[in-house]
Amino acid sequence: MEHLKEIFATVLKDNLESDLTEKDILSLIEKPKISEQGDLAFPCFTLAKTFKKAPQLIASELANKLEHPLFDQVVANGPYVNVFLEKRQVSREIHEKVLQEKDAYGSYTIGEGKNIVFDTSSPNIAKPFSMGHLRSTVIGNSLALIVEKLGFNAIKVNHLGDWGTQFGKLIVAYKLWGDEEKVRNQPIKELLDLYVKFHAEAEDNPSLDDEARAWFKKLEEGNEEAQSLWKWFRDESLKEFSKIYELLNVDFDSYSGEAFYNDKMGRVIDLLNEKGLLEESEGAEVVKLDEYDLPPTLIKKKDGATLYATRDLAAALYRQDEYEFDQAIYIVGHEQSLHFKQLFLVLEKMGYEWAKRMVHVPFGFILKDGKKMSTRKGKVVLLEEVIKEAIELAKNNIDEKNPDLANKEEVAQAVGVGAIIFHDLKNERLNNVEFSLEEMLKFEGSTGPYVQYTFARACSILRKANVTEFESSGLNDEDSWEVTKMLMNFPNTVLRSYEQLEPSNIAKYLLNLSQAFNKYYSKVKILNDDADQMSRLALVKAVTIVLKEGLRLLGIRSPEAM
RNA sequence: GUCCCAGUAGCUCAGCUGGAUAGAGCAACAGCCUUCUAAGCUGUCGGUCGGGCGUUCGAAUCGCUCCUGGGACGCCA
Numbered sequence: 001m002e003h004l005k006e007i008f009a010t011v012l013k014d015n016l017e018s019d020l021t022e023k024d025i026l027s028l029i030e031k032p033k034i035s036e037q038g039d040l041a042f043p044c045f046t047l048a049k050t051f052k053k054a055p056q057l058i059a060s061e062l063a064n065k066l067e068h069p070l071f072d073q074v075v076a077n078g079p080y081v082n083v084f085l086e087k088r089q090v091s092r093e094i095h096e097k098v099l100q101e102k103d104a105y106g107s108y109t110i111g112e113g114k115n116i117v118f119d120t121s122s123p124n125i126a127k128p129f130s131m132g133h134l135r136s137t138v139i140g141n142s143l144a145l146i147v148e149k150l151g152f153n154a155i156k157v158n159h160l161g162d163w164g165t166q167f168g169k170l171i172v173a174y175k176l177w178g179d180e181e182k183v184r185n186q187p188i189k190e191l192l193d194l195y196v197k198f199h200a201e202a203e204d205n206p207s208l209d210d211e212a213r214a215w216f217k218k219l220e221e222g223n224e225e226a227q228s229l230w231k232w233f234r235d236e237s238l239k240e241f242s243k244i245y246e247l248l249n250v251d252f253d254s255y256s257g258e259a260f261y262n263d264k265m266g267r268v269i270d271l272l273n274e275k276g277l278l279e280e281s282e283g284a285e286v287v288k289l290d291e292y293d294l295p296p297t298l299i300k301k302k303d304g305a306t307l308y309a310t311r312d313l314a315a316a317l318y319r320q321d322e323y324e325f326d327q328a329i330y331i332v333g334h335e336q337s338l339h340f341k342q343l344f345l346v347l348e349k350m351g352y353e354w355a356k357r358m359v360h361v362p363f364g365f366i367l368k369d370g371k372k373m374s375t376r377k378g379k380v381v382l383l384e385e386v387i388k389e390a391i392e393l394a395k396n397n398i399d400e401k402n403p404d405l406a407n408k409e410e411v412a413q414a415v416g417v418g419a420i421i422f423h424d425l426k427n428e429r430l431n432n433v434e435f436s437l438e439e440m441l442k443f444e445g446s447t448g449p450y451v452q453y454t455f456a457r458a459c460s461i462l463r464k465a466n467v468t469e470f471e472s473s474g475l476n477d478e479d480s481w482e483v484t485k486m487l488m489n490f491p492n493t494v495l496r497s498y499e500q501l502e503p504s505n506i507a508k509y510l511l512n513l514s515q516a517f518n519k520y521y522s523k524v525k526i527l528n529d530d531a532d533q534m535s536r537l538a539l540v541k542a543v544t545i546v547l548k549e550g551l552r553l554l555g556i557r558s559p560e561a562m
Numbered sequence: 563g564u565c566c567c568a569g570u571a572g573c574u575c576a577g578c579u580g581g582a583u584a585g586a587g588c589a590a591c592a593g594c595c596u597u598c599u600a601a602g603c604u605g606u607c608g609g610u611c612g613g614g615c616g617u618u619c620g621a622a623u624c625g626c627u628c629c630u631g632g633g634a635c636g637c638c639a
Binding site: 030037041045048055161164165282296301305307308311337401426428430445446454460461464492500505519526527 | 600638639
């Protein structure tokens with residue numbers, strides 16, 4: 001589509017005596033909202049001033065002059081010049097392009113030789129894997145795939161929340177009320193109960209908080225008892241998490257969490273001191289950000305222990321040393337926007353030019369009854385159970401609709417998990433979403449299974465056709481044209497998803513492509529034996545290529561039958 | 563109190579850097595399987611785009627302001 005816009009712009013430029021550059025013209029060109037109006041449109045409002053003529057008049061004069069072999073007709077429609085493309089030629093061109101490039105269709109090379117580090121997923125040890133972490137995991141995974149399609153090398157770091165005062169709290173809680181048996185049997189559940197109990201008790205007995213801080217200090221200093229409890233909690237939690245990652249088909253290049261940076265804090269503090277950025281304030285040590293009108297960043301607590309920001313600074317320095325990243329992308333909830341703003345500014349004050357290439361990709365919360373879910377109060381929904389339920393539901397659907405399907409288990413997993421991932425990615429990531437099992441487990445309408453189903457149907461046609469070599473001579477009908485136009489938009493959609501770091505662009509695109517194809521499918525008999533059959537099959541093949549690739553970019557599998 | 567998000571159909575949301583009659587899905591109702599998978603398709607119903615002012619030939623889109631909801635604001639992460 002982009003190159004057709006450029007052709008249109010060139011033709012316009014040649015027929016216009018104005019000081020508009022080709023680039024100006026290109027940016028004015030748009031797609032008519034209603035496809036009956038044409039394929040490309042040029043509004044003449046801005047020309048009205050320079051020519052001192054009514055835009056309608058300019059449009060009709062222009063429409064008569066414009067010609068190009070790829071234009072079927074050019075018509076004036078009020079103040080717009082609308083172009084109808086030569087369907088057969090353009091569609092042939094697009095079909096052939098997709099068939100030749102296959103899953104590389106929509107790829108770019110702009111990222112070659114550059115590393116992008118993703119900080120993604122990052123669940124907290126000793127807490128259940130929440131719906132919020134699902135968002136980070138799924139968005140991060142998709143963005144990494146998108147970025148790789150642009151040629152970048154993506155490095156996914158799971159910055160585990162395996163350090164911090166929370167472990168002091170857990171140790172205190174375990175020593176007071178813990179039961180080794182129980183923890184061994186149901187680690188996550190039991191540890192969560194202890195955590196929740198701690199917060200409940202601490203409300204009446206604030207000295208517990210002091211104890212927790214003391215235990216965390218001991219942990220940081222290498223106290224043996226603290227260390228072994230910590231390690232135990234961590235191991236049990238990781239076991240649970242890996243089950244979920246397996247179901248989601250997600251992996252990481254590094255699991256270096258916060259604890260990993262424990263011995264790298266000294267360097268950060270030394271550097272901050274050297275640069276004269278560290279100041280004492282109310283007993284703690286901070287970096288002030290007054291010049292940006294922001295509150296100071298706390299680096300060291302009054303008891304000398306480090307904080308979240310300290311560890312993130314250490315992590316940033318380490319990652320730049322280790323990966324020489326071109327960009328660092330943090331996929332973390334939008335509640336932490338201030339923290340990242342501060343983090344990046346502190347690095348900038350430290351004189352690192354790469355701090356400007358760090359970006360926080362925030363996302364909205366999962367709400368329960370209109371409020372943020374809080375682990376501290378035990379208000380969590382366990383992801384693993386949700387996924388299992390989705391797979392079970394998908395299985396029931398298969399038993400009902402396609403009982404003879406070969407690899408039911410595998411397909412059920414792809415569809416169930418696909419529904420959950422797609423549900424998370426289809427909307428703009430900054431939107432808050434109300435947690436709703438019902439919504440997540442829908443398989444009809446704008447859902448992942450809808451796209452997967454479209455793919456499976458298209459594959460089914462190709463199996464029946466039983467051809468191996470596809471070749472398109474182009475198609476001339478309105479129904480296939482809508483599908484072809486969607487195919488044309490794929491590369492641009494990929495690019496926009498990268499520019500906006502927004503996987504939902506691809507999800508929405510896939511819904512539109514699926515819808516266009518399903519309409520086509522219901523109207524036109526593809527396997528009808530006539531002169532255009534081969535071209536129709538080429539179109540179907542192209543659709544399967546793009547659907548599969550698009551789903552892949554979201555981290556969703558595409559079963560060929562369901 | 564200060565700052566950051568958001569407010570579009572009964573519900574969940576699209577609406578690209580302002581442009582032609584504001585679009586989907588769900589729900590409700592009415593249709594379509596002796597022909598390529600009905601997890602699909604077609605149609606009906608449904609909107610003062612939170613309110614107001616402004617910029618513009620043109621505003622759901624940009625600016626200001628108010629209202630509502632959510633979030634963040636130094637020893638949690």
